[in-house]
Amino acid sequence: MIHELIELDRALFEAVNGLAGRSPWLDGLMRLLVNEYFVPVSMSLALLALWFSGANPHLRKTNQRAVLYAILAQGLSAAIVAANNGLYFRPRPFATLPVNLLYYWPTDSSFPSNPAAMAFTFALIIWLFNRRAGAGLLLLALLFSFARVYCGVHFPSDILGGAMVGVIAVLLATVTLKGIVEPLFRIAIGFARSFYLA
């Protein structure tokens, strides 16, 4: 069973990565999406916009809670990935297979995908509070993940692992830690509000 899953993972990787090098336009788009800047900055700017968004104070407060939860969940997600990397190392696809590499050679563990964990954490937590913004971010997370496989730096299972880390981080932030952080977030928003910043 595990052997079959590994084979499926490899076949999926080869199918997606095999698209690289065929269309300069698609390669250019994927090279734009794959790096540490384009999608992470766009998602973080969406959080900045969300902080100031809302037609009324109630909606705005919901958005601001979403932003604070997203920051918390992002910290948890990074901690989970770091802890996993200390215990388990999976080589990158280019280290074991012939690939069309459109990116540099990262040296950290391939599993779970840290960029996918970051992107899915942001997207899922925002989706819980604001469906429209969350759907947009989810689309961006999917594109980012696809680009990571397309450019040869992750297996599809790494992306799945990253998405799972995102789900765990979101659950930890919004369920397990809710009782502790919710009053703190209320105070933080109230404080910012008294200075006309929330």
Add this chain to the structure above:
Amino acid sequence: MPVELAYVIFVTFSALGTLQLVAARYGLQGLFFFPARPRASSLAGLLTISVSYYWFFSSADRNVPGLEGAQLTFFFSLSCLLAISITLTIGSLVSRQPRSLRPPAQANPPGPSSAGLDALKRAGYFQLLRAPLRLPAARARRLFVYGWWNSLLGQGGPLPGAKEGKGKGR
């Protein structure tokens, strides 16, 4: 140019553009770079974001080892704070009215209905911060110049802290 500096410039300008777009969408006039022109603010926001993205990704190959996760977080936060500070400062400067046209400090005190970001719909950030500071000074002036002095002389002037009617000019 070092990647750190390029990243800070890119994020700062993108955040400036984002803030202009949001301000235009929700009528936060205190954040506008173009007072009372939401369309101009939207256009300026879109243009700033597009130019900063284009400049950052065309000025160098970004698919090479660069900033680490913690550095990205630090520089992003720094750039956002910078962009917010610039927006609040420019928004306050451009929304300043000549002294002769300004309403008295007591005329529009920040009330609970316009607390928080909603207050930026009608005034610049630093005007809002200054309003509570100006209120005691104005009241003190009234107290000593008109009220207290008159009441001491028994001339029936307004009592200290007495309501003079909202919206009435000094």
